[in-house]
Amino acid sequence: MDVASGAARGHLLRDELLRRGLRLPQLRLLVALQDTGQVSGAAAQMSMTQPAASRLLSELERMVDARLYDRHARGVTLTPAGETLAARAREILYRLDQVQTEIAALTSGVHGLVRIGSVTGPAVDLILPLIRDLRIAYPEIELSVHVDTSDKLGEALLSRDLDFYIGRVMEGVDRRAIRLEPIGPEPVSLIVRNGHPLTRREDITLADCLHYDWIMQEEGGLLRRTARDYLLSHGYEQPKRILSTSSTLLTLAIISETNAIAPIATAASNFYASPSAFGGGIHRLKVAQDMVVDPYSLVLLRDHEASPAMLRVLDLLRQKIRRRYGGDGTLPATGDLIAPAT
Structure with a gap:
């Protein structure tokens, strides 16, 4: 032949x-x-x-x-x-959808849809300022932001419903299919409503917190495991009364109306405690301030062909990561993540 x-x-x-x-x-x-x-x-x-x-x-x-x-x-x-x-x-089908975006980028400048996923802390700490800057630098780029747990974000990335996400890679995911750019650990804070009995006391302890209801992720959630392991490592049992929900909005609503306590990402707690959010009705307790979730990363598909718009967004995001966390991905001190609005 x-x-x-x-x-x-x-x-x-x-x-x-x-x-x-x-x-x-x-x-x-x-x-x-x-x-x-x-x-x-x-x-x-x-x-x-x-x-x-x-x-x-x-x-x-x-x-x-x-x-x-x-x-x-x-x-x-x-x-x-x-x-x-x-x-x-x-x-x-995804690659065919990208063709029109790529052609438009060549003929009329950079624009298109970029689909981002994030866990709660980086969504407030990185994605929110990214959105503000993007509207000035590249107003024609449309962003879709999906905030969820790392396991859900991983599924969305692998099914190509996201271009990339900020979070963690859960067990069972084929590491050969993805690319990681480490960022750093995620501090966690305990929040209550303003006027909660614990806000009127000095030098509160974890033991004091366990007398109240806790609002936490559903069993198996990373934030819930972090809080559980932190309590156990400090010699405490689990809270006797726990309401499980993955909804941040419901968590904040319950916190605002009851004496319950919730562990959430520190970046989010700082934002929600500011006067511009929820009327400043959320208070971060000065206890368990060294609680952190495992490090998170920028997670991308290894074989994903980035559009011009995605490359622009990634460049801005990486600049923000370097400025906020330093070139080695180290997080700043917990209290420096987001200053309360004035």
Whole structure:
């Protein structure tokens, strides 16, 4: 076989699915099926009837010569083959979405959508000032900011629903798929409402705090584990009464209306304690001031092709990290993270 015929055969192999009739609506439908877990839900996302969706999926199964999903009482579950194809389909659709952004950036300057994720502390400490500066430096760049726990942010990054996030990489994530730029540890503070009985006392202790209800993340949450381990390492048991919630808004609302105590990121506690936020109704207790969560990082996908807009945002963000935490990623003293507004 000569080189030319070998290259031609390789080209045919690469185009095999396209030659069999693969169409983009089939890839979109499979991704929608993975997201919804129901043929009817996927059909609704695609604005087609359920019979039409079933027909497209059947054609796709014949095309790849593999069963792509199994039906059950509550909907459908993708098979390993279906999961593999859906992952590749999501990548293809994402890259096609990026084409228009890249073309627009070449013809009319830098603009586009950049999707950022962050845990609570850096969201206040880094992302909030980033948003302010970005509106001045690059007003045409649109930001989407998702604040959540590191496990949820990791899932969103791997499914390419985020461009990058600031947080931690949880157990079970394939480290070969990601890139880390370490930033530093995240201090934690205990907050109460202004006027809480503990705000009228000097030299309070952790033992004093345990007489009150605590508002914490759900079991298994990193912030909850940090508070639990801190109490145990200092010889204290867990609070007897705990309300579990992952909602920062609900936590602040309960704190404002009751005598409960909550551990939250110090950067967030400083912001919420300022007169401009919640009327200055939140108070940070001067106890357990050395409590910190494990270090967090800037987390990116290793194979992600950054758009011009994403590169601009990352450059601004890295500048802020260097200015705020120093070139080695070391955090400043706890009280220096964010000065209360005046």
